[in-house]
Amino acid sequence: MACCAVPLPQSLVPRERHFRVPKMMTNFVPVFSYGMGVESTALLLRLLEEPSCRDFDIGELIVISAQTGDEWEDTGRDVERHILPRLRKHNVRYVQVGRGGHFERDGIFVLDDSRQPQRCMVAGHYKLSDELRAAGTVPQFGGEHRCSLKFKAFVIETWMNENIFDPVRHTFGYNAEEQARVAKSDTAIAGRARITFGFNADELTRVNKGKQYDRPDRVGHYPLVEWGWGRARCLAYIKEMIGVEWRKSACVQCPFAAVDGKLLARQREFPAQTAEAMILERLSLAMNPRGQLFKKQPLYQIVGDSGNVQATVQVALREATTPWALYRVRRMYHGKGKARRCVERLREFASKSAAFESVIERGQQENLRIREMHGLSYAYVREREQAYPTKEEYYVAALAVIDAKARHGMENFDARWQKMDDLYCGRDDLPLFSNTGE
Secondary structure (H helix, E strand, O other), X not given: OOEEEOOOXXXXXXXXXXXXXXXXXXXXXXXXXXXXOHHHHHHHHXXXXXXXXXXXXXXXXXXEEEOOOOEOHHHHHHHXXXXXXXXXXXXXXXXXXXXXXXXXXXXXXXXXXXXXXXXXXXXXXXXXXXXXXXXXXXXXXXXXXXXXXXXXXXXXXXXXXXXXXXXXXXXXXXXXXXXXXXXXHHHHOOOOEEEEEOOOOOOHHHHHHHHOOOEOOEOOEOHHHHHXXXXXXXXXXXXXXXXXXXXXXXXXXXXXXXXXXXXXXXXXHOHHHHHHHHHHHHHXXXXXXXXXXXXXXXXXXXXXXXXXXXXXXXXXXXXXXXXXXXXXXXXXXEEOOXXXXXXXXXXXXXXXXXXXXXXXXXXXXXXXXXXXXXXXXXXXXXXXXXXXXXXXXEEEEEEOOOOOEXXXXXXXXXXXXXXXXXXXXXXXXXXXXXXXXX
């Protein structure tokens, strides 16, 4: 039964939540972070089916998944068909959790906690796409992988902190690009954990980096490396055990996905999910003409070039049945990739055409430059310059789903915006940006 796992005072926590397993062969609680991908699926299958490869009783194992709400449908389908029956057979506890809301104070939401799980709860609770849609952005393909830290690492670590009170050996099925989570999980579980990572044998560089975090109360454990299993071996083992070509686990809007035949086939198989990702990208492009999903080519071009007509039609249908709005977008840059943004929703419209017309009218009234990009019209009050600091301002039409906001509030942004104008005029008596990473 689902329940919201908001932290409670210790005196109010039901005793049955204090999960303590009997120690048999070890002095830790074995917890497996099941990411539903290739490596983690192969590792979990072997833990379930081959007792000789584990040093604990299978009844002690806790399997936990953080559901972002945007996983491809076939991943959830395959988990339900092939993994959940084996968890039920061995009476293994499977916990599925999601983020409770935008803020950490919203806590986490327990989607399911059972030794007889029936469903893979890929729909999640508060979805990553909910957050991206309201912000008018997509995950960034450079820098820290914040979406993974926020919607996976935080959720799992919070559940563990609230529910397990014995030493933990925590097994991870990391993907190759998730090294940042090593440091995050190390910090979150410091002092009470021995960490086990699901790196495969092809990832020795990651293993060596992981060992940098070893200390007496935290020792990295790499079973796939010990077994000599690379990704190909993991795929072969899954095929041998359940007869399935296991696909990569990922959110539909993941910018790290390889744009290849497999991705295009998946997009054609699930046009509705592909359309959702395209809408997220279109919102992001409205808020930033450089905000495409993939680095080399925007998603809408990839989908169009692949002939995915169904996804394109579903995007058009959504745009035709959803209210639109005229937005004012301002952005201040104080370095490469360092900017603050303010979004204002000025007026809503019942149709896309009316919203687009409002951009043109605003441009004509204020004698602004109209630029056509990505199938959108941008009426520029000011375009950014090459030297920093600089700023840009424009009007654009987009679906009326993006929140009007500025970091630290509109008033704060307006004051700094004015200070930048003063700086251009030679008045630099006040700092334009603080030293707090704004």
